[in-house]
Amino acid sequence: MDTSPTRLLIHGASGRMGQALLRLAAEQSACTVVAAVTRRAPAQRVVDGVPHFAATELGGVPAFDAAVDFSLPEGFDAVLALCVDRGCPLVSGTTGIDAAQQDALATAATRIPLVWASNFSLGVAVLAELVERAAAALPGWEVDIVESHHVHKKDAPSGTALTLGHAAGGAGQAVRYASLRAGDIVGEHMVQFTGLGERIELTHRATHRDIFARGALHVARSLVGRPPGAYRVRDLLD
Incomplete structure (x- = not known):
């Protein structure tokens, strides 16, 4: 059994999520970051032992086992193409991708394992499964989703709320949202x-963005070693 660390490419390494990924990966023996890619040319080529590359140098990054992408829509196509070309899994939380990019994701999933998600909290993944089960078991019940975020968040309802609504709506319920x-x-x-006469509330509260x-x-x-396909976070909880 191979116990060597998973070699990661972090795409969007200068952003808030990218910085958290670099920090947390450095604390784990199960993974190692072999390349950090930023939109602009890096001020230093190696930071804390991690090689840094500009987005324009993406094709020259060393071998990796999986890429983790939290960048911008304009940088998404390149990292997806790189993963397909190298046959490596892609994990992406980049928001705002358009219909053509969503189609490209679906096509890529026939060749590599990948996950695109609006929320990578493992707790939210479990919540989505509970919501789906509750909706299927409670036909005809009213469904409301209330989501709260910091004052700087622009989109409403949140992407996570919409994902939860999709989980409930799959059983046929109409979903109402409040933000x-x-x-x-x-x-x-x-x-x-x-x-009638009863209510169920399923709640998830995030207290730190590191989750x-x-x-x-x-x-x-x-994802490493799995067959090609579009996976959900909840598919990978074990």
Whole structure:
């Protein structure tokens, strides 16, 4: 059994998530970062033992086992193409990708294992599964999703709320959304099922953004060696 660390490419390494990925990966023996890619030319070629590359140098990065991408839509195509070319898994949380890029993801999934998700919290992945099961078991109940985030978050409902709504809506329920923007709330999602005389509330509260980076690292390690396909975070919890 191969116990060597998973070699990771971090794409979008200068962003908030990229920095968290670099920091947390350095604390784990199960993975090692072999390349950190930033949009602009790096001020230093090696930082804390990790080689840094500009996005224009992406084709020259060393061999890696999986890529983790939290960048911008304009940088997404290149990292997806690189993973397909090298036959390596891709984990992406880049938001704002358009329909053509979503089609490219679906095509790539026939050749490599990949995950695109709006939220990499392992707890949210479990919540989505619970929501799906509850919706299937409670036909005819009303479904409301209330999400709260910090004042700087622009999109509403959040991508996670929409994902949870999709999990509930798959069983045929109509879903209503409410959004709150206040203070420095990292993220809270409550899914409420209401029937006559009773109510169920399923809630997830994030208290630190590191949970998303930890989840992405877990998913990246779990994808290595799997057959091609589009996976969900919840498919990789074991």
